[in-house]
Amino acid sequence: MFLGQYHHTIDEKGRLIIPSKYREQLGSTFVLTRGIENCIYVYPKSTFSSIAERLETLPFTKKDARRFSRFFFSFATAAELDKQGRALLPASLISYANLKKDCMIVGVGERLEIWDQEAWDQFMGSAMDEMSDIAEGLFQEGDYHA
DSSP states (O other), X not given: OBOOEEEEEBOTTSEEEOOHHHHHHHOSEEEEEEOTTSSEEEEEHHHHHHHHHHHHTSOTTSHHHHHHHHHHHHTOEEEEBOTXXXXXXXXXXXXXXXXXXXXXXXXXXXXXXXXXXXXXXXXXXXXXXXXXXXXXXXXXXXXXXX
């Protein structure tokens, strides 16, 4: 399970250090793709395969299934770490996530997310005000005990 958040910088060649805490979980080859909120999703290969299998069960006759599959798969690419623990991010994903120099690498359970630092700060600033309502809407009474 991926947890926590780390600040790193992307270099001029599009390489980003993946924190050592995450490297073993990712494995030697992993998958990068577009995330929902203009970030990059990073999946271990096995997790991506499981998601792909679930998406492939959706009926191709449904417009939303076709559209989401195109969104999710069309920019997906296999990646690996170099000897310094860096991943080379494709220019298309850097552009999609509007990554500049400062990035946040965030553990989100089964995946990592790579965000532009400024976008992450804005997202967290706006989301924090809504967290109580979001949590209440997601969990029914008795579903979760803290």
